[in-house]
Amino acid sequence: QVELVESGGGLVQAGESLTLSCVAPGYLFSKYAMAWFRQAPGKEREFVAVIGWSDGGRLTQYGDSVKGRFTITRDNDKKTTYLQMNSLRPEDTAVYYCAQGPLFANTSRKFNSWGQGTQVTVSP
Numbered sequence: 001q002v003e004l005v006e007s008g009g010g011l012v013q014a015g016e017s018l019t020l021s022c023v024a025p026g027y028l029f030s031k032y033a034m035a036w037f038r039q040a041p042g043k044e045r046e047f048v049a050v051i052g053w054s055d056g057g058r059l060t061q062y063g064d065s066v067k068g069r070f071t072i073t074r075d076n077d078k079k080t081t082y083l084q085m086n087s088l089r090p091e092d093t094a095v096y097y098c099a100q101g102p103l104f105a106n107t108s109r110k111f112n113s114w115g116q117g118t119q120v121t122v123s124p
Helices: none
Strands: 005-007 010-013 018-023 033-039 046-051 060-062 070-075 080-085 094-101 118-123
Touching: 005 094, 018 033, 018 094, 018 118, 033 070, 033 080, 046 070, 046 080, 060 070
Parallel strands: 010 118
Antiparallel strands: 005 018, 018 080, 033 046, 033 094, 046 060, 070 080, 094 118
């Protein structure tokens, strides 16, 4: 397993933007799918976005609640994946986790490396 390191969380107001970063050290970064999940207090972990490793990283998928507002990208040279979050809402408040795995998937059990999480809080 690879230890992933997230950053970029914080406190913002509704309507504002935030960008999360996730560094995934390891020489096989470009061969793995990268994803973001989130978990709010008292709720199950929720799929946010995933980006594939092939086709220049153009294959992406988003959870319904963030579609059109969030964008996932990756920079293989920097071994980093990003989550650009626009038009944030109070309901986006959660701990956001970065994940890495061999499959392009939207379920947490398909990913075998995780970060510690970064808190995102959106005030009304």
